[in-house]
């Protein structure tokens with residue numbers, strides 16, 4: 001029987017995102033680590049490697065598929081109520097001890113993380129998404145940057161079928177990977193986990209490539225939303241949150257910022273869970289920094305009106321939510337506040353098209369997905 005790493009080493013294709021250095025090593029640009037890889041070496045992500053002077057990258061499978069309400073990603077300013085057909089591969093370039101997707105993200109580092117890969121084609125994924133009524137195709141669950149060649153292949157089919165596309169990412173990007181993605185990715189969510197480089201180094205990354213990526217994403221015209229999981233004692237100081245939100249406001253005050261509640265998970269079981277009061281204070285810091293659209297997540301019904309979208313001029317409630325459920329939709333067909341006519345940044349349809357589900361579900365009869373033999 002093969003190991004998971006051996007199985008995945010077979011499911012590869014030559015990558016696009018690399019150069020050959022003068023000394024013969026390969027420089028991968030799929031994420032901010034920019035690994036220089038000598039012959040036979042594997043990247044920090046454990047899924048891209050140099051074999052025979054070619055960079056081989058993951059291809060032809062998913063670690064999992066799920067249908068999520070788009071509010072779960074979370075995108076709050078994109079077609080509220082839409083179904084987001086979500087797939088992930090395996091592996092990550094970071095190793096956060098509180099990861100909520102550790103079964104797929106840490107599959108190659110942690111023997112407890114068992115997630116059998118499923119063989120599938122890009123066409124089959126797009127057809128399955130359409131069959132289920134999805135409006136958006138999203139690469140998520142593992143870090144999509146490290147599997148960008150596969151994501152682009154899937155997104156080409158998704159776009160041909162009329163779907164929007166999105167990344168749910170840690171934002172550890174490079175200029176090269178963002179240029180590569182720009183024609184095929186509409187929406188980009190970044191987890192901005194901290195504003196302290198020492199914290200990022202604990203997670204296996206650096207702060208600066210993530211800040212650079214956020215600025216680039218906005219400048220390049222991706223629709224960007226940012227999430228910060230608020231972890232008591234890790235990233236919740238007033239000073240850190242002030243610097244973080246002032247940075248976001250300096251990129252654009254129109255970027256939605258979601259501050260969400262931590263619950264004990266994976267290897268991070270020491271900090272207490274985040275309380276509603278902690279979310280409310282963090283949201284206040286974001287508002288003081290100038291952000292116009294601040295949301296509190298993961299504690300439905302406990303965070304006052306911080307699940308709702310308000311007009312930034314007159315305060316009118318434009319979208320009322322409970323968790324992922326859309327209670328009321330009140331934006332004009334051309335994306336404005338009906339009371340004062342101020343434009344609302346985002347990607348809106350001409351009307352609210354209903355909601356297929358407000359809870360995630362696994363597509364039961366997607367028979368085109370086959371478990372890879374170990």
Ligand code: SF4
Nearest residue numbers: 028031034035043045
């Ligand atoms: S994706 Fe990132 S971690 Fe993986 S090989 Fe490329 S640069 Fe290294």
